[in-house]
Amino acid sequence: MAISDINEYAHLSDTDVEALGAELDALRRRVEAELGERDVRYLRRTILAQRALEAAGRLALFGSRRRSLWLAGTAALALSKIIENMELGHNVMHGQWDWMNDPEIHSTSWEWDMVCASPHWKHSHNYIHHKYTNIVGMDDDVGYKVLRVTRDEPWEPRRLFQPVSNLVLAATFEWGIGLHDINIGGVRKGEQTWAETKPKVKLFAAKIAKQVAKDYVLFPVLSGPNYRHTLTANATANLIRNLWAYVVIFCGHFPDGAEKFTVDTLESETRGQWYLRQMLGTANFDAGPALAFLSGNLCYQIEHHLYPDLPSNRLAEVAVTVREICDKYDLPYNSDSFTLQYLRTLRTINKLALPDSWLLDTVDDAPETTSEHRFDAMPTRAPGLRTALTRMTTSRASRALRARKL
Template sequence: MAITDIRAFAHLTDADIDALAREFDAIRRDVENTRGVRDARYIHNVIRLQRALELGGRVALFGSRRRPFWLLGTGMLSLAKIIENMELGHNVMHGQWDWMNDPEVHSTNWEWDQTGPSEHWKRAHNYAHHTYTNIVGMDEDVGFGILRMTRDEAWRPINLVQPVANVVLALGFEWGIALHDLAAKKQLEGVPRKQWNSEPNKEFAAKAARQVLKDLVFFPALTGRAWRSTLTANLTANAVRNVWAYAVIFCGHFPDGAEKFTVEQFESETRAQWYLRQLLGSANISGGRVVDFLTGNLSYQIEHHLFPDLPSNRYPEIAARVRALCAKYDLPYTTGSLGRQYLLALRTIHKLALPDRLLRATSDDAPETSSERKFQRSAVAGVAAPAVDPLTGRRGGLLTALRAHAAHRISARRAKRRAPQSNPAAHTIG
């Protein structure tokens, strides 16, 4: 199963975990105490850039019956929607800029350019996901109720079609998120599923109608004779935004190394262990400043989960300190290119579409899900009492244990290959 004892899995003592939490608290204080003019200038510049791109794209689409203008307008509009979705909507609604007391950039006022109401998303994401991150059975973002992303979830025949469902989810990601958040809102308020005239349903219908009318009726009609090509441009821009947001989210939550946790772990979890769960349950994307910006700095998913309400433009400097702490406590810092992280997540999607009897690894020792039991089963010492290097006096942590575990598995496979193979014919003689 997934992790049931984060202390044992991380190869840290309670004192270590408390010390690590104090260092994370120090990072938070330092950033909060230095927020100021340069941060405000950053977010306002992003807003101006996003609006200029959207305006330029809308103007270019007046000539969208000519292919160059269609490409220009669609490209600018796609980029504007990505920036609005990732760096503005997502981060503003996390409260990252509430400290400015600017009503334009405040989590209580922002309504983003996608199907679901902001209030629905904030309840499902800010509270549920960031509180219960990667806890199987509590965090509905583990597969979004559509995909099986861990062997801790029982296989069902419907999972056979999840490679197809994954493509549908990517193309219509804003709708998938909106329906996911609507269900969470109705569950919170105790609204029966079949009560169609409920307040959450009305809120969803109103917002979805506005979005559909804006992108598929108003703006196409505004361009007159070019309405058909403008309509295809708007649909394309929405699809590009959806696929990009989907890819960023899946790369940050589902590659190898982004661990899953059990309800048992949560029930006894301390605040310090919450920090550790965020660290071990997330993955970063390496790619440079352009990728950082286009992901809304969610390329620093680890830092975002540790500090979801700190300004996103500060994540790069926070990341340097988090990596140093990982080295200090011998913890992994999971990161990789966008292509690598997505391919790992895609492999999990396709692999877990199959019944468990067709899979080799267990939920204790699979690339996408593991637990503290993996170390016991491979006879790697140090789960309860981590080994201390006699030369340096440094106690080995999770990173050292993972390397030892991998070496153990490689050695076991090599030994198995070298072992003499039995001759079936020999058993029939005599």
């Protein structure tokens, strides 16, 4: 099932893991010492570009009933929402720009353009998810309470509808994220009281009212005779933003090799082990500058989880050193094309809709669910996880070849 001994799984000694942590700490200090005017210019240009795109989109939608202007306005609006959500909202609220001491661009004051209230997201994401990354039963981002993405969660008949649930979650992603921290189901299960939940519901309702009024009342009314065009454009832009955010985030957390862990790994967890858990529990996808920008630089999900409060524009250079550290400690660096990472994620979601008895892989050695016991049959300990995985692949290929010859 999930990994319970992270050092054993990684084929590293306690000394190795602490040395790994020391190198990653040193990398953080180096980047923090270099932050300055170049980073400020990047952020302010990003804000200016996002606002210019939104203004252009709104003007195009106000101006005409022509289909070409509707397409142009919708595209500009969708792009502005993606940038605001991914590269601005997500990263500002992580505290990546708090060092600027700008009260308007600060994790405590920023409110993003989606129905999820920022205090709810900062609790469920910044605190729960980033502290307890992929700890089964503690990190609710493992499947978002909707999807089964590991065999550590028992199969239930309702999982047969998981492929459909996945599509609904993708299309309504901002609403799913908005409900995530409220945990209405927890009231029903007795995990929290209504008195604890009511203030969250009121804040969520207020944010919904604000977003609905802006996108589906105010701007359509201001468009006059074009109100239907603006209404459909706003709905389409929000849908595009939802789908994009869903795909980017899922590619960073659910492809093959994004490991899950038991609560046991938290016992006396050292700084080095926390770093190691982030490295093994996340995945990157290959991206050029444009795709990296549109993903909020979450194509560097490994680096983001190592340093969630470092400015996103620095993650590309950080990734170079992280790769070198992975090579040094014989660790895999989980990165592949955007398309392949999502297809692997989709395979896991659809596969785990089925009962375990229908699946071929074992509960300790499957693409989506592994533990240190996958190496029990290995005759000698490998110098690191990457070598261990290579040996397993070679051994399987040899067995398959012998079976075909027989």
